[in-house]
Amino acid sequence: MGIILKNDSRERHVPINDLSRGIARDRIILEKAFAETLNSGYFVMGPKSMEFEKAFAEYLGVESVLGVASGTDALEIAVKAVMPEGKNSILTVANAGGYSTTAINRSGYKAKYADNDSDTQCLTLSTIIDSLDNSVGAVILTHLYGNLTDIVPIVEYCHEREIRVIEDCAQAVGAVRGGRYSGSFGDVGTFSFYPTKNLGALGDGGAVATNSPALAQKMSQLRQYGWSQKYHVDISSGTNSRLDELQAAFLLCRLPQVDNLNSRRREILESYRTASQGGPVRILPADGSHHVAHLAIGMTDRRDEVRSALLAQGIATDVHYPVPDHMQLGFSVGQMLLEGAETAARQVFSLPCFPELTDAEVEQVCTAIKSLA
Ligand SMILES: *Cc1c(COP(=O)(O)O)cnc(C)c1O
Numbered sequence: 001m002g003i004i005l006k007n008d009s010r011e012r013h014v015p016i017n018d019l020s021r022g023i024a025r026d027r028i029i030l031e032k033a034f035a036e037t038l039n040s041g042y043f044v045m046g047p048k049s050m051e052f053e054k055a056f057a058e059y060l061g062v063e064s065v066l067g068v069a070s071g072t073d074a075l076e077i078a079v080k081a082v083m084p085e086g087k088n089s090i091l092t093v094a095n096a097g098g099y100s101t102t103a104i105n106r107s108g109y110k111a112k113y114a115d116n117d118s119d120t121q122c123l124t125l126s127t128i129i130d131s132l133d134n135s136v137g138a139v140i141l142t143h144l145y146g147n148l149t150d151i152v153p154i155v156e157y158c159h160e161r162e163i164r165v166i167e168d169c170a171q172a173v174g175a176v177r178g179g180r181y182s183g184s185f186g187d188v189g190t191f192s193f194y195p196t197k198n199l200g201a202l203g204d205g206g207a208v209a210t211n212s213p214a215l216a217q218k219m220s221q222l223r224q225y226g227w228s229q230k231y232h233v234d235i236s237s238g239t240n241s242r243l244d245e246l247q248a249a250f251l252l253c254r255l256p257q258v259d260n261l262n263s264r265r266r267e268i269l270e271s272y273r274t275a276s277q278g279g280p281v282r283i284l285p286a287d288g289s290h291h292v293a294h295l296a297i298g299m300t301d302r303r304d305e306v307r308s309a310l311l312a313q314g315i316a317t318d319v320h321y322p323v324p325d326h327m328q329l330g331f332s333v334g335q336m337l338l339e340g341a342e343t344a345a346r347q348v349f350s351l352p353c354f355p356e357l358t359d360a361e362v363e364q365v366c367t368a369i370k371s372l373a
Helices: 019-040 047-060 071-082 099-106 125-131 152-160 213-222 245-276 303-312 339-347 359-371
Strands: 064-068 089-092 110-113 136-142 164-168 188-192 206-210 227-229 296-299 348-351
Touching: 019 047, 019 245, 047 064, 047 206, 047 245, 064 071, 064 213, 071 099, 071 136, 071 164, 071 188, 071 206, 071 213, 089 099, 099 110, 099 136, 125 152, 136 152, 152 164, 206 213, 245 296, 245 359, 303 348, 303 359, 339 348
Parallel strands: 089 110, 089 136, 136 164, 164 188
Antiparallel strands: 064 206, 188 206, 296 348
């Protein structure tokens, strides 16, 4: 009041995410799903869970989906299910937030790292080949930022050597390559329904997907105490990790919207990329259906300065992820050099990229990007 900013660029704050908007959009169907679940009296592995597992399997084009309690649990269960006898390590990336390392550690195997490619920030066949050795029984491919990696040659290469492939699709639900959905290429695809993911629940949730009846059977035992049938424990590494009935009901409301919302995300990201041409920030592309723009990632060696300039214009940013796995104190990996992962940790930052952003907000972000020199 009284103060008029000459260049009123702080008129609005553009948040990095705002879940209340998607909830407002879906409120009526979510409340209905909530009431139906209350009325059913089923809260764990009831009719909504079965319906969701079936619907999600159909969506992905796979034989089986099993709901679990989180994306990290999905990875742990997948690792325990796929690892061949006599192998003790799993190859993964170091720049994807540490989830795969957490799951590998919890399942009692050793994490090994391949470096990410400098263009996509994902693993590629050549970075994997450079890092494989005889101890590796499985590779976890993280479709980071929403990018479904060029996966077919990787799966072929690994399968020829009896190495299993797990796809971490937590950021890439709905990504498609050659008509096939992420999570349908490897031995197991894992998903997270954490609220900010492209298919988000209203709490924690996750799933594993597979075309193998044997793996489906094993994972269904692993998620429920190792039971072969009620109260009969068949395998010792089981746990309790099930998808809540309420979350399954909410996910059923949202699954039909995923493809449209993913298109909107791509459109937002690509407008940032256009705005960035000729400026100091490289924005990673989402230029096709293989990329579902979970995060809009900029890279620059002047990250602090750029983030401050954006913040001064009301644009919130974040960093995914600041510490590579091999440098996390708690993982105690020991000395190793991963140039790609370390560069990413120094240079990446995330711009607001969620489907409920208004056109005016997207425009405001574009203007701010263009102002960077
Ligand atoms: C979010 C995420 C996970 C973990 O999912 P949670 O449901 O939070 O356990 C795993 N991998 C990636 C790449 C993620 O982004």
